[in-house]
Amino acid sequence: MKTTVLAMLLLASCILAACTRSSPNIQLVQADSLIQKFPDSALHFLQGIQPKGLHLAADRAYYALLLTQVKDKNFIHQTEDSLIRIAVQYYDSTKNTAMQARAHYYLGCIWRNKDDHPEALKEFFKAITYSKRIFDNSLTGHIYNNIAYLYYLQRLNEQADSIYQITEKLAILEKDSILWADALSQRGMINIRKGRECYQKAEEKILHAFNISCNMNQRSMIAKTAYSLSLLYGRMNMGEKAVEFAKLNINNQDNSNALDKAYLVLGDAYYKISQYDSASIYLNKSLHSEDHYTKAGAYMRLADIAKKQGLLEKALEMERKYSSYLDSAQQKQQSAEIVTAEKNILIQRKQSEFKANLDQVYYYIAIGIVIFLTLFLALWKRHKKEVINFKRKEIEINKQTEELLQQKNEQINFLQKEIALHNYSQTEKQILEEELYTLKTERQALLKESYEHSEVYVKMKRIIQSYKKTDKSSEYFDEEDWRQLIAETDIRWNNITIRLATKYPLSQDEIHLCCLYLTDIPTSHFRYIMECSRDAIYKKTKKILEQKMKYTNKSMSLRDILEKLL
Known part of the structure; x- marks a missing residue:
């Protein structure tokens, strides 16, 4: 009975140990799996989780990251960074590279929303460093897409286009059609900026992006590409097409923050076909925007309409507002800060690379020293062993030589005495003397050998x-x-x-x-x-x-x- 009870207690301990969680909260993992395809469901799911119930720092960091990410996917304009910083600080401290990449990326998105583009750029470059380490091409592509967009906003067209090209390659590699369409559309927008000679290239790229979006039935991307086509056809004085795509943009628009620009482009399209009443309605709607470029564009068109309608005082008022908002927009331009931030990031990266290379050099030097010392000790021991063996052999050879010399000397002395003491015949004496000569020659050879082996x-x-x-x-x-x-x-x-x-x-x-x-x-x-x-x-x-x-x-x-x- 006691044995059974002990076995049950041991089994219960094992189950308890197995249930002690070291992996992320299962609810958070489920929410993470929903974000890409069902961001609205993921947001609702996360909002149902009570943060106070998350006792582990890892869960709180994961929750902070997911909530920031899902709000971004649902086009919720976030400018408060306190939540995402929980994730950034935790993952930086635990050196979780994959999560560091995501955390710094979404911190960059918040800086982007706050219109602090240099700070956003810094975070995006940090995120790229981590995403490349884990070979996450999908995340790297989205980060590059955001960096290119920042350059585009600051009218740094060449830099933006070169990075959009990188984004395109990564999107094709990862078979991410939406990202590919976004990069194509933005490259088309850059071509629109370049002027009339690039309109054809712009149309090709944006239409390609539009077709991809339609095939994927991706409403937000249909809206974006339709906006670009409406803007392009307006520049090309193809007013009917401009109106068609402007309406398509509004009908597919999921992002309420983008509606003001959509109204502006539709109002501009109606202006191009001389439907001034419709144009005025949408242009006035676009004035609710907080973007000064949008407001400046709306006031410019309203001033033109007022002139055509003979309302000169209104036209002058509209022009003053147009100039005011355009000045404000240009004052907010951060191109110089962006370039400075980029240079600082490159310098920091070079310094980090230099430090990493220096550490690597030190590592290889240390390894080299260890290998050198190991080889030196091995060769020294081998040499010492060889010297000892050589000396032992020398001693043995000298000992043998001395013994042989002693024998030869004894033989020589014996023969010399024999020749002196006994009366041998001439023939016998000659034989003994020849033998004595041979012994002396052998002794001399031994003496020479001993001499040549001396230290x-x-x-x-x-x-x-x-x-x-x-x-x-x-x-x-x-x-x-x-x-x-x-x-x-x-x-x-x-x-x-x-x-x-x-x-x-x-x-x-x-x-x-x-x-x-x-x-x-x-x-x-x-x-x-x-x-x-x-x-x-x-x-x-x-x-x-x-x-x-x-x-x-x-x-x-x-x-x-x-x-x-x-």
């Missing part, structure tokens, strides 16, 4: 090789090395230096030179060991021969004389 001889070879390669050496012969050379020479040549010192008044330096002459090292290399010129070696040799040994026969070399003494 001092190996060091001489290293110094000479270094001079031959680089004309310098980090090693040199010190007093201890000379003493060692004399000792090795005496071992090999039966105490030759002692006999030389006894027979001739040679200096220590001259003894050193004689030791070098008894090696197989070329005379031209003596200067590397003795650290003097070849001429100095020649003079010392001549002095030993002529002054110390009293040899005047120039055919005899010091090497020849030393070999005679061996």
Whole structure:
């Protein structure tokens, strides 16, 4: 019974742990799934969620983002940024790149609604940085679309058109027909601004966008493209077509904020076909707009109508208002600020890239140092092992050589005694002497081998090789090395230096030179060991021969004389 109860308690704990939520609130996820296709339903759904009931910071941030996003989709004009900043601050602190992209994008949209285009631009560029990291082409396309629109509003037509082209490519890549239609329509509007020579291009692009919108049955985009076509046909003095598309714009308009411009373009279309009463009705409706360009456009047309109707005082009043609103609109122009903001953003981006590259350089330097040290340690250990093995082999070889030398010396001594003590026949003596000669030759070979494996001889070879390669050496012969050379020479040549010192008044330096002459090292290399010129070696040799040994026969070399003494 106890076991059953314990098992049930354990199962309950596991279920409780599994139910402890680490993923987003399920209601918020459902709302997120509705936003794209059913933004009005998503708004109603989110409004039914009580923010006070969201206890986790993650849920509050998600809710703030979704509510801002869904209001934007429903064309609700938002200028208050306190809500979206909850999302921005949270996602910036958690480094959630995907959500950072969305949060900064919608913060940019609010700055756009507040007509602070430089600040909007800053947020849009931040959002692009994050969206590119996660390869979200759809969001990147919409951000570019907004950036291009800001440039368009500030009449920076070339910059706007180049970015709309990027938006087009991303829209085609993502098969986002609505975004594609929007970019095409805006590019057509830019061509309208360029003048009559670009009207045909404008018509092609806007009609293409209009057809896409109709095929998708997307009312807001039908309204937008119809507005552009009405404006274009009005410029082309095709008044009937201008009226047709202006009405289509109003009939499909979901965004109440855009109705004022729709009334202006319809009023302008009626003006073009001389229906001044209808024109005046819609032009006056458009005066409710808060946009100064819209009001300026309406007053300009109303002034024209008043002139045609002979109402000069009214026309003058309309013209004054037209001038006033046009001045106000131009004063609000932020082109310079936009360009400055863009430059600052580029500078910041370059600085960030430089810092990132610098960090990367530091990283690679650190990795390089680690790899270098690892290789160095590995090679040093290998070298040390090789040196140890070499020295061990040298010791073994020297030991074997010494043992062989000892054996040869014992054999030589034995044979010498045998020859001296016993009366052998001439033939037997000759055999023993030949054997003795062979033993002496073998002993001399062993002595030579031992000599050439000595540390001092190996060091001489290293110094000479270094001079031959680089004309310098980090090693040199010190007093201890000379003493060692004399000792090795005496071992090999039966105490030759002692006999030389006894027979001739040679200096220590001259003894050193004689030791070098008894090696197989070329005379031209003596200067590397003795650290003097070849001429100095020649003079010392001549002095030993002529002054110390009293040899005047120039055919005899010091090497020849030393070999005679061996």
